[in-house]
Every structure is written in structure tokens, then in C-alpha cells.
Amino acid sequence: MSEKQLAEEIIPPNESQVIEDLTAQLKAKIIQDNPTGIMRRDAHPKMHGLVKAEFIVEADLPEELKIGLFKEPKTYQAWIRFSNASGTINPDHDNDIRGMAIKLMGVPGEKLLDAEKHAQTHDLLLISASRFVTKDVEEFDALVKALTGSVLAKIVFFLSHWRVVFNLLRSMHKFANPLQIRYFSATPYLLGSRAVKYSAIPHVAAPDSIPSKPAADYLRLAMVRQLQSGDAVFDFAVQLQTDPEAMPIEDPGVEWLETLSPFRKVATIRIFQQAFDTEAQNTFGEHLSFTPWHALPEHRPLGGVNRARRVVYNAISAFRHERNNVPRTEPNSWDI
Template sequence: MTKLPTNHLKLGQEYIAADEDAIINEMIQEMQAQMDKLYADKKMLRQIHTKMHGCVKAKFIIEPNLDAKYKVGVFKEPKTYASWVRFSNSQTQPKADKKKDIRGIAIKLMGVPGEKILNDKRHETTHDFLLMSSETFFSKNIKEFRGTLKASISKSKLKLAVYFLNPKHWSILKRLMKTFVKCNNPLSIPYWSTQPYRFGQKNKAVKYFLKPSANNKYINENIKEPDYLKINMAQTLNNHAAKFDFYVQFQTDVTSMPIENPTVPWTSEFVKLATLEIVPQQFDTNQQIKFGEDLSFNSWHALPEHRPLGSFNRARKRVYEYMSAYRHNKNDILEAEPKEDPSFFKDTYKHKAHTIPQEIPKKKILKRAAHVLVNCSKPIAFNFISSNNELPNWLKKHATIPAVINTEVIKGPYNQIGAKRKVFFDHKQSTIEELISYNPYANYAYKITEFNNSIKHFSKVAYGQLWFDTIDDKTRITWEYSFTYKNIFARIILSIILTVVFKKFMQLSLKHAKEYIENGD
């Protein structure tokens, strides 16, 4: 890296190392070799931000009363850009979502006039923003990064261990560990550009920041499955929009806020320029997943007013262009930019959600769950399972658990919170169920009271909840039961009953529902 006295540094100015071009060439060769090895006989995925949680539709809304000094490039006038937004984990070889990782968000605005920087996309009307879940990066420059990259993609895991055993690399390892975060929902965490960008004039540079709105509501079905981030995002967007405030942070000091060293956080104030609103929608179909996997993002696919700055962005330009073209060619897929379409939001909609301030307890309960995958849409599965009339068709006798005979709505209709129904079983047994949430076609929950069977000796209240998720264009139904218990003795007996009898009853019941739905009788 070119070393200059600090009094010679200028705002917004880049300083390019003499060996930068050679380092980027080596990185491209090493990344290509890694991808050839990983995907020799199958579809090639991205080299980084490989695991996608979803590619969703959004609105990028420019603030209506910006000061004239902020009216630059895409922010020039009050406007709403239809956008695609891709959420991902960064690691090349995908891991379970519970593992710490760098989480990424890539935004592609559509309907952006003006020539773009990339030659082969100069006349496209799209513009990309790339951000991740860490304010700073772990490498000071691409030479340092290239050493870590070379060790991490080596055929020998020993090489990576030896690399980080070197005391000279401990500071890199420490910074790297800080960039990895846990996450329950991709919609609930902030994202930073980490790297700087021009803002109109050559002496003005900014970093970008996305902050989730304090008013957002998140529905987290679970945090255990390997792909729970997609599931939780889909559950949330079924009924709720997710908004982010988009800020810029200006470089105001050349030494404390460097262009070429992304390990240093900038300390200037944040200025809000736009709102990213991810609208309620269904996004987890195979068709949309494939679209998101094939879509390309590049920080250089931008207007000149927002030119990327710094060594990592300069490396990105060549690496992303080359690796994207290589991946699309390997997969025999045409690389194309999406076009603005007046009907873009036609298939996005918000299901009316009903929820009362009553949560299912998380402590002092015994919980059991069952799953089934049904070859149908979520509305079909949801409407069948939640129907009063259909209940006797899938809740049938098992061991000591009697079959459902019929139901009686005693406060309704039974699709609104607070509604109650009485469920009648064989042998004159019954329960009362109160609907505490109802979110077509994602989930609903109910509270069970007034047992008149043997359960009344061990529990006063139980809760049932059903989740509906799209898995490979089928619907997975998850049924969860949570029982409170009266005392430690009741807990022991109830645990045995639930394990030996009730869990199997739940699983067989869902199997009956699957057969009835798929066979139509």
C-alpha cells in the first residue's frame, strides 16, 4: 500500500498499492480452482454468500424532503424504486443457520435511469447495494485478505490451522471472529456496507447502513432447523412488512475514517436518505428460489455518482464480474438483469393477522411436536387443518386417546381471536379451545382448558400451535403441543403419557390429514 504523510491524504481519495493488480489475479485463479473442485459435476453456486434465505420484493423509498446536498444519484428526487432483495449467509460451504456467520443483504433497484459503471451493463436500468452484518471487515487490505483466503481454501485443513497459529495473524483471527454473528431472523438485524462509496463529488465518500425499524414485528417459528432463517423470514412476511432505514455516513476525517482500511469504523453521524420496505409476500417457491440463485449482484453495478472506493471494492469489481460470468457459463444460464414491471407487486399481499396479547409459555411446560409434508399449497393445508368440520376426519382414535366426534362453536366465528369451540370426543370426553392467534396461511394457536379426561389430573392448561411452511413446493405442517403441569409428580406422569402415547397420536393424526388432503377423501 502506498504510504503517504497524513497531511497529504485527501477526503474521498484512493491510494492503490503497486502489487494490487497481481494480487487480484491470484485471487481469481484460486477462487476458480476452489469452485471447480466443489462443483465439478453439479450446479455451481456462488463463491461467497452462497446460502440464500430468500429473494424478496421490496420498495426502496427515497425521503421526500432531502436537503439539496443529499440529492445525488439514486437519491436525486423523491421516488420509489421496485427492488429485489437477497438475504444470505456468507460462507462458501453452507452451514446450519445456528452457526455464527456473516449475514448478507444485496439490494437491486429497478427503473434507475442513467449509464452505469460496468461496461457490459452500462445501459441496464438496475443499481445494486451490497451490505453485511458487520460494521467492519477483518482484513486491512487485499494483500492481508489474500493470505487468509489462500489458507482457508487450501486442500489441507492443517494449513489454515498453521496460518492462525502464527502470532502475526492473531489480530486477523480476532477481527474475523467479531464479524460472525448469530441471527434468529434476517429481517431483524442491521447491515453495513463496510466498504466506502463516492457520493457525487470526488472529495465526498460515504458508507451505507441499514437499520431495522423499531416497529417491525418478527415471527420466529424456531431456531433449531438447519434452514430456520428462511422459515422465520417466510413466517414474518406472510402477515407483516419489514422496514429498514437506509443511512449514509460521510467521511469527515481522512485519518480516523480511512478509505483503504475497512477494519476501522467511521464515527460520523448517520443521515437517513431512504426506507427499504420489504412487503408482505410468499417468496419460498422453487421458481423464486431459482431466480434468486441465478441473479447477480455487484457493487460496481451502479451510477458513477456512487462509485465504489477502496482496495476491496476494486477487487470486487474484477472478482465478481469474472466469477459471476464463470458460474453462469458453467450452469449454461444467461446472465440477465430484471426489468421494471408495472405488475411487479401484483402477487404480493398481506394476510389479515389476528393475535391477542397472550403468549404460549416457554418455561414450566412439556412440549411435543410432530411434522408431515403434504403435496398441496399452504392455503389448502391451512383451511383443512383449521376447519371445524374437518376435525373428525384427521383426529382419530389412538390407544387411550379417543376420536373427535364433532365440534361446537360457542363463541365465534372460529377464525377470529378470542373465539371458542368445544371439541367432543368418544366416551363423553371434551375440551374447550380458545383461539389466541390466527394468521392465514402461516400459523395459528389455541389455548385448551376444561379437560374432562385423565389429563385434568396433571394439567390445567395446554396450548396447541400449527405452523405451515413451504418446503420444495410442498407444505410442511408442524403441530406443537405445550402442556403446563400442576406439580413435579404430575410432570413425571405427564411426560410419560406424552412420550409413549400422545406424540404418536399427533404424528398419526397428521398422517391422516395428509392422506385426506392428497386423496381428497
């Protein structure tokens, strides 16, 4: 067997069938979860807030990082959606993974998705965990089957998938404020011909604490308070893959250790002081679609989980918008 190469993808022969099965499962799940009212996302349905931001690319980056979005110093307008990952809408004090979905606007160049090739947006999807819960799409498909199945199905799955249990326990936490969490892509992406993972690292002068008697939506309230008084700032950084074995492409359940390759800042995210918690902005955020495949080819998503996202996210988004009778469009400004 030949040695793995950097940024090399290895596609299992049954992957397309597994992705098809996963898509059908998730579509059935959201139909069951949303019998009335709007059709919500299969994951991250609870939004803490949609905010306006700037994504400011660093000047004087080294040549190996000056690719695609980071080719030259530039400031992009962005929408950022913060959310809980759970497929059901639960109180914020429940342990969960949190999401940070960034949509950059005014990004020139043809994008990867044929239907939105000429869209001027580029999405960056991050979560509060540095690793994905499963090793591949097949294991994730089995996890969804177990979670939507009987008690016995859950027991059998978790007893035979100890690393999934470990990753879930390690990833699901309580947090005080979505603007003060470090986020990770967990899955890899191209940076030209190299592979990288992303991270958004918050600047936190005085960290919030979880309220002693937290309201069901206290994470939204924490964001409202912070953005009433000032900006929220993150460093956006990339981590180059340097070892194809220790930093695998096809198993996002393995964390890429920073001792092997540190994260390097390429941009600043500035979420400026604002009032975001309005009915119009919340509705707008509900109908936005995010996918890692809203991207330039220089930043193509890598690995099986990302290949599944291309199919699943498109299918769920199209179905959701059709059921909600809302057109699916990409924004080009902060106007709503």
C-alpha cells in the first residue's frame, strides 16, 4: 500500500449510496420534527443571533498563505449566524455543540457549486469542537439511525462505537456567551494545493459566566448585552496539514494537534456594536443557507464528511425553502 500524501482524498466505493441514505434520513427527521410551522434545519435550528461583521484579511501574509480569500489585504462584509447544533430546539443550558456560520460577501470569482457559480458569497462553517463526532459518513449515517431509532438501537450503537461516545462527551458543553467561544472547522479544506483546518479565536477581556438561573435563551441575551456596549473580535486562523497520518483528511474525528502545526492568523473578524435581535433580521437568518461548498476552488472542502455536506446541505436547503415557500437566494449586502 502506498503512503498517504498531503491533502489526499480517498473515496470509499459505497460512499454515494451512504450519502443518499443519510439525505433521506435527515429529510424524514425534519419532517417529523416540524409537523407544524416553518420547516427548520436538521442541525443548528436554534439561532442565537445573526449579526453583521467584517472579515479583514491580514496585510503582509507569507506567500504560502496568500491564496484565494487571503491573496491580498481586503475587507469583506459578512453575515454570521450563531447557533446550537442539536437538531431540536432546547434550552441553552443543555450541553451542546455551538455553531458559527460565516457568509462573506463581495467575493469575486467562480464558485464550486454550479447552481451558484456566479454568487459573490463564500461560506466558512465552524463549531465549538476541534473534532467531528464520527470518523466518516458511514459512521455518521449509523449514528443518525441510532439516534432516531429505538432505545435498543441507541444502546447497541454506543456500546460498539466508544470513540463516538468520547467525541460527543468531549464536544458537548455549556457556554456563557457565543461571542466568547473558540470555534473550529473540524473538517479540512484546500488552501491552494495544501490542506488546512480553520479556527476562530475570540478576544475576551472579561469572560462572562453562566447565569445561576439561566433563561432558556440566555446565549442570545449574552450576545445582545455584549454588542450593546462594544465590538466582538475574533482572529481567523489556518492550520496547515504537515503529517498525512497524524493529521488525516478522511477522519475528522481525529484532532490535528497544534504541537504538530500551530494555527496561523490570516484575518480578523470584527462584529461591531449593533442591535441585531429584530424580527426582520431573525427571519432573514432563518432563511439563509450555509454550506462549505459556497466557496472558491482554492478552498475546496476535503474529506468524506464534506463530500456528504455537498449533497445533504443542498437537498435539505432546497426542501426547506420549498416547504416554507421562500426563495433561496444569496445576499450581496447587509440590506435585508
